Amino acid sequence: MRDSDSGIAWLRSGEALEQVALKGLELRLLASGDGTELIYHKLAQGSHWGLSPAAGWTALEGLFIVSGSLRWAHGGEKRVLTAGDFLSATPVLKEAVFVAETDVEFLYCSSQPVFHHYSNQIRGLMGLAVDIEQKDGYTSDHCHRIMKLSMMLGETMGLSSTDLAYLNFGAFLHDVGKIKVPDSILGKPGKLTDEEWSVMRRHPTFGREILQETGLPSLLSAGPIVEQHHERFDGSGYPHGLSGADISIPSAIVAVVDSYDALTTNRVYRPGIPKAEALDEIDRSRRQYHPDVVEALFLNADRLDG
Known part of the structure; x- marks a missing residue:
């Protein structure tokens, strides 16, 4: 007034x-x-x-x-x-x-x-997150959980402020590329065909392309995190079969956190498992993940939900 x-x-x-x-x-x-x-x-x-x-x-x-x-x-x-x-x-x-x-x-x-640009950017990011959640059937908190846990591990590992800033965006929007995956593939209850799986394996690249299209510097820098979050330390991941040091640490963090969350979250086709069982599964599969990230996850075991 x-x-x-x-x-x-x-x-x-x-x-x-x-x-x-x-x-x-x-x-x-x-x-x-x-x-x-x-x-x-x-x-x-x-x-x-x-x-x-x-x-x-x-x-x-x-x-x-x-x-x-x-x-x-x-x-x-x-x-x-x-x-x-x-x-x-x-x-x-x-x-x-x-x-x-x-x-x-x-x-x-x-x-x-700065307010209008700031608030519009936040609304845009939230809109993308809602689109992902509605498309993939996760709970409404999925993107926030991945971001929160990724930042927890990033701080534990002593990432620079620059890497933490990009990790914040990359973790939050890690699955944005699923927007471009047909519903018939994303929501299929049974096993995907080789052709369908080929399309699904492209969603990390789709995600990097979506962030690139925004033209926003922070999202451009977060793009590689999104594209690499399904790569695996032993080279068994996708879309490019990267391994070891070729995978950025922020991407390696999202890979571990996303796997943990997938294990503990209820999905349409299976219930989530307790935290202890999920950590045991990560331990059994640790060759797929960066060893320093796995160590950071276990150091924060008492702070994990599930």
């Missing part, structure tokens, strides 16, 4: 100029003028948020923690931000990834407009 006498815009609690509410993240554009924007964020515990550099971007950006605890992950270095802490950069020169240790509220300020 605007006070016509003072010219001051003010909002009641819960109001916003514009807002976006998605799983784990709530955004409210609180103020906008002369190119500057003030955006309220509410991030659910365990969720991730990040800042990335962009060509031609010169804005002052800052965030102020209102409540809760936010962990700043940068490779092996970690810093915890709590209420009253403030960070700023002019401009952001490298990726910064933040993890909500509790439910967190913070204010983000940018001296250049």
Whole structure:
């Protein structure tokens, strides 16, 4: 609401100029003028948020923690931000990834407009995720589970902030290529024919192509993760039969997490199995997976769902 006498815009609690509410993240554009924007964020515990550099971007950006605890992950270095802490950069020169240790509220300020691009990108990503889930029949939380577990292992392994940022997108959208797989193949209850399996094995490449078509730098960089997430350390995977060090670590992480989630999740054609049994199966099949990633999975066994 605007006070016509003072010219001051003010909002009641819960109001916003514009807002976006998605799983784990709530955004409210609180103020906008002369190119500057003030955006309220509410991030659910365990969720991730990040800042990335962009060509031609010169804005002052800052965030102020209102409540809760936010962990700043940068490779092996970690810093915890709590209420009253403030960070700023002019401009952001490298990726910064933040993890909500509790439910967190913070204010983000940018001296250049960002809200519309930001919120539209989030809606677009969520739309892709919904399309994947509806197409493949997973539960609505599948993409979020893969992202959350992948980021957990990535932090354990000390990935750089850049790799964590790309892993966040690549894990979330790992199966986006299934959008291009015919329903008759994707939903077939029985064994696929050789021809059908040939099409199914192309979905990682379809996914990389879909992300490439967006033209968004972060998604372009996440494309190889999507394309490689069914490759296997022993060379038995697809679509290119890569092995060992030819598979990126972020891709190797998604491969292990996706296999674990597939084992523990109820599907139309079979029920999920308990966590302990799933870990035993990963252990028996460990030749297929990067040994460091398997080790990270077992180090986090107590934090896994299932």
